[in-house]
Amino acid sequence: MTSIYVFLTIIFLGVFVIGFLSFRLRKEIKKNTSPSPTSSNTNEIFLIQDTCFQSPHEAIALFDGNGLLVLSNSTFQKTFPRPEKTDHKIEIYDYFPEHMRSMLQKGLTECQLNKKDVEQEFFLEDRRYTFTFCPANQKNETHAKIFLFCKELPSQRLMPRYTSPDDMIWRTILKLTNPSALHSDWHTCFNRVLPDMCKALEADELFLLDNSLTAGTPLSRHGRNQTNASKHDWILSVPVWMNMLKKGQTIQNFAEHFDPEEQTILQQEGIKTLLLIPLIVENELLGLIGLTRTQKASLFHQQQINSLLFISDILTMAISNQQDRLERDRLVTVVEQSSDCIIIINKSGSVLYANPACKTVTGFSPQDITGHSIKRLHTPAIRRKLWGEIKNALATGKSWSGQFDNYRKDKTLYQEEMLLSPVLDHEGRVANQVIVKRDITEDKRLESIAEAANLMDNIGFIFSSIRHELGNPINAIKVSLSVLESNLEMYDTEAISRFIHRGLSDIGRVEYLLKTLRNFSIFERPDLKETDMRALLDKLIHLTEKDLAKQYVMLAIRHPEKPLTGMVDPRAFLQVLLNLTTNAVAALAECDNKTITISLIQKHKNQITFIFEDNGCGMDEETVRNLFRPFFTTKAEGTGLGLVIVKKMLSKMNCSITASSQKGKGTRMEIIIPTA
Known part of the structure; x- marks a missing residue:
C-alpha cells in the first residue's frame, strides 16, 4: 500500500513540475520577444530559439499577423511535418486540414484583437490537441506576432460498452426519425x-410486407435463415387476420393458440410465435411489419410491441410524406407542361409564379413578370374596363372569369379567356x-365558322317555314276573296259575312306569327342585375296559380333553405318561366293527377339550378333533339318559336337550358344560372 502512495506522489509532482516549467516557458517567450523576434537582429532570434523553441513538451511556432510562418521548434516540425513546396510563403493553414481553416483564422483574429490567449481543441487523426494562440509582447503593434502552442492531450480510452436491446431499439428510432430518412423512400x-431491429427484438425473422405489390412478396426481410426467401402470401390468405389489420389491430399469439386452419399454415412455415403490426395511411392498409420466432415459443413483451408501434407510426409518416411528394411532383408536372398559362399571385396582385406556357400565350416569360x-399583362384599355371586377375578386376571394381582346408583349392582338380562382x-x-389564361383566338375563329354554317342552315329552314306558315293563311284568304268576288251578287249578307270572318281569322293568324317573330329579337340586350331567385319564383306562383287551378294542375314548389341570388334580367327570366309553365300545362292536357314541380337548388358554389318537371305525355328522343330548332312544333296551333326564344333569352343572360324526357312519363327542363 505504501509503494502505491509513493508512486502516486511522484506522478503528481511530475505533472506539477511540467506545468510550472510550461508556465515559466511562456513567460520567457513573452519576455524575450521585445523587440520583434523577426527583426534583422539575428541574436534575438537565436535567443528565442535557445530559450524556449527547443522545449520537448510542446510544439511551438511563431506566425505573423497574416498567418505566415516565422519560426517553429523541432517538436512542431516533427508533429506537423513541413508541407511540400508551395507557390507561396508557408502559412499556418498549410500545416492543417482544410476543415480547420475557419477555426485557425478565428483563433488568430481573436488573439490579435483582444491581446490575450485563445485556446481551442482539435481532433487530428483520432488525436486530441489543445491549440493556444498567444500574443507576443511587442512594442510595435503594427506587425503583431502570435505564438501557437500545440499540446497533445492524453486519449481517453473507453471500455467497450454493452448495448442493450432497448438501446438498439431507440437507436433505430433515432435513425428513422432523421429528416433525411423521413424524406427518402x-x-x-x-x-x-x-x-438492428431484428436483433434488438430477439426475433428470428422480421419482414416488411407491402399490400399494394404482388401478393405476399416482402419488400424487406432479415432473419437467421436468409436462404429461405419464401413468399408471405400465407398472411394475406387469412381473412380474419386481414380484417383485423385493416381495423388497425395488432396480431400476436403462439402458433398453437390460433384456429386449426391458421395453426396448419404456421406449422408449415415453422413459426412458433407470430406478431403482425399494420401500416395504415388514410384508413387504408398499405402494408405490415411482421416478426416471427421459430426457435422458441415466447411472446414479444409489451415494451417491444410499443416500440414497434412507434416505429410503424414513423413509417406511416414516411409513407405519407412519399405520397405527398409524388402528388406534388405530379401536380408540378401537370402545371409545368400545361398548354394554358398558369400564374399564382398574392392578394395584392403580385406574381409569385408563372409556368413556361406564359411565354407562349402572353409573350412574357416567367422571369419577365x-x-x-x-x-x-393587360393593356390600359383592358385595365380600365375590367380591372375593377378583377380587383374586387382579389379583395373578396371570389372567382372571376371573362373573355376579352388583349395584346402580347410584341403588341400582337389575340383573344383571351381568363379564369381567376382563390387558393x-x-x-x-x-x-x-x-x-389561368388561354389563347382562344383560333377557337373563336372556328366557332364563327360553325355559327355561320349553322346560321345559314337555320335561315334556310326559317325561310322555308315562314313561306309555309304565311303561305297557308294567305292562300286561304286569296281563295275566300276569289270565291266572294265571283259570287258577290248571288250571296246574301250572311254568306258574305261568313267569308269576311274567315278571312279576318286567317289575317289574325298572320299577325300572331309576325308578333312571335318580333318577340324573337325583343331581348337583344338584357339588363343583368342581382336578383333574388326565390322572390322571382314567388312572383311566378302569384301569376299562374289561378289559371293552373282552373285546369286542375297542382303546382309543387321546392324552396331553397336560404336566399339565392342570381345574375339575370328579372323581366326576361320571368318570361322564360311563364313560357315553360305554358308548355308544361299543354303537356298535361290528357293526363290525370296533373303536377308541375319547380325546384330551386344550388349544386355548386357559382351556380343556381332551376328545375321544371311535369308528369305529362313526355317526348321521344327525336322530338327532344329538335326541341330548340326554329319552327319545330308538335302542337296543332304552335309556331315552333317558343323554346327557341327561351334559349336565346337564357344565352344572353349567360344561362343554359337542357331538356330530358321519356315518352309517357314526363319532361324535365333544367336551367343553370350564374350566381351574383
Whole structure:
C-alpha cells in the first residue's frame, strides 16, 4: 500500500513540475520577444530559439499577423511535418486540414484583437490537441506576432460498452426519425435499420410486407435463415387476420393458440410465435411489419410491441410524406407542361409564379413578370374596363372569369379567356390566387365558322317555314276573296259575312306569327342585375296559380333553405318561366293527377339550378333533339318559336337550358344560372 502512495506522489509532482516549467516557458517567450523576434537582429532570434523553441513538451511556432510562418521548434516540425513546396510563403493553414481553416483564422483574429490567449481543441487523426494562440509582447503593434502552442492531450480510452436491446431499439428510432430518412423512400428507410431491429427484438425473422405489390412478396426481410426467401402470401390468405389489420389491430399469439386452419399454415412455415403490426395511411392498409420466432415459443413483451408501434407510426409518416411528394411532383408536372398559362399571385396582385406556357400565350416569360403586378399583362384599355371586377375578386376571394381582346408583349392582338380562382389555406382563408389564361383566338375563329354554317342552315329552314306558315293563311284568304268576288251578287249578307270572318281569322293568324317573330329579337340586350331567385319564383306562383287551378294542375314548389341570388334580367327570366309553365300545362292536357314541380337548388358554389318537371305525355328522343330548332312544333296551333326564344333569352343572360324526357312519363327542363 505504501509503494502505491509513493508512486502516486511522484506522478503528481511530475505533472506539477511540467506545468510550472510550461508556465515559466511562456513567460520567457513573452519576455524575450521585445523587440520583434523577426527583426534583422539575428541574436534575438537565436535567443528565442535557445530559450524556449527547443522545449520537448510542446510544439511551438511563431506566425505573423497574416498567418505566415516565422519560426517553429523541432517538436512542431516533427508533429506537423513541413508541407511540400508551395507557390507561396508557408502559412499556418498549410500545416492543417482544410476543415480547420475557419477555426485557425478565428483563433488568430481573436488573439490579435483582444491581446490575450485563445485556446481551442482539435481532433487530428483520432488525436486530441489543445491549440493556444498567444500574443507576443511587442512594442510595435503594427506587425503583431502570435505564438501557437500545440499540446497533445492524453486519449481517453473507453471500455467497450454493452448495448442493450432497448438501446438498439431507440437507436433505430433515432435513425428513422432523421429528416433525411423521413424524406427518402420508405422501403429504403426501413431496410437500413432491419438487422438492428431484428436483433434488438430477439426475433428470428422480421419482414416488411407491402399490400399494394404482388401478393405476399416482402419488400424487406432479415432473419437467421436468409436462404429461405419464401413468399408471405400465407398472411394475406387469412381473412380474419386481414380484417383485423385493416381495423388497425395488432396480431400476436403462439402458433398453437390460433384456429386449426391458421395453426396448419404456421406449422408449415415453422413459426412458433407470430406478431403482425399494420401500416395504415388514410384508413387504408398499405402494408405490415411482421416478426416471427421459430426457435422458441415466447411472446414479444409489451415494451417491444410499443416500440414497434412507434416505429410503424414513423413509417406511416414516411409513407405519407412519399405520397405527398409524388402528388406534388405530379401536380408540378401537370402545371409545368400545361398548354394554358398558369400564374399564382398574392392578394395584392403580385406574381409569385408563372409556368413556361406564359411565354407562349402572353409573350412574357416567367422571369419577365415574377415579382411584378399582374397588371403588366393587360393593356390600359383592358385595365380600365375590367380591372375593377378583377380587383374586387382579389379583395373578396371570389372567382372571376371573362373573355376579352388583349395584346402580347410584341403588341400582337389575340383573344383571351381568363379564369381567376382563390387558393384557400387550411383555415379556409384566401392565401393566394391562381390565374389561368388561354389563347382562344383560333377557337373563336372556328366557332364563327360553325355559327355561320349553322346560321345559314337555320335561315334556310326559317325561310322555308315562314313561306309555309304565311303561305297557308294567305292562300286561304286569296281563295275566300276569289270565291266572294265571283259570287258577290248571288250571296246574301250572311254568306258574305261568313267569308269576311274567315278571312279576318286567317289575317289574325298572320299577325300572331309576325308578333312571335318580333318577340324573337325583343331581348337583344338584357339588363343583368342581382336578383333574388326565390322572390322571382314567388312572383311566378302569384301569376299562374289561378289559371293552373282552373285546369286542375297542382303546382309543387321546392324552396331553397336560404336566399339565392342570381345574375339575370328579372323581366326576361320571368318570361322564360311563364313560357315553360305554358308548355308544361299543354303537356298535361290528357293526363290525370296533373303536377308541375319547380325546384330551386344550388349544386355548386357559382351556380343556381332551376328545375321544371311535369308528369305529362313526355317526348321521344327525336322530338327532344329538335326541341330548340326554329319552327319545330308538335302542337296543332304552335309556331315552333317558343323554346327557341327561351334559349336565346337564357344565352344572353349567360344561362343554359337542357331538356330530358321519356315518352309517357314526363319532361324535365333544367336551367343553370350564374350566381351574383
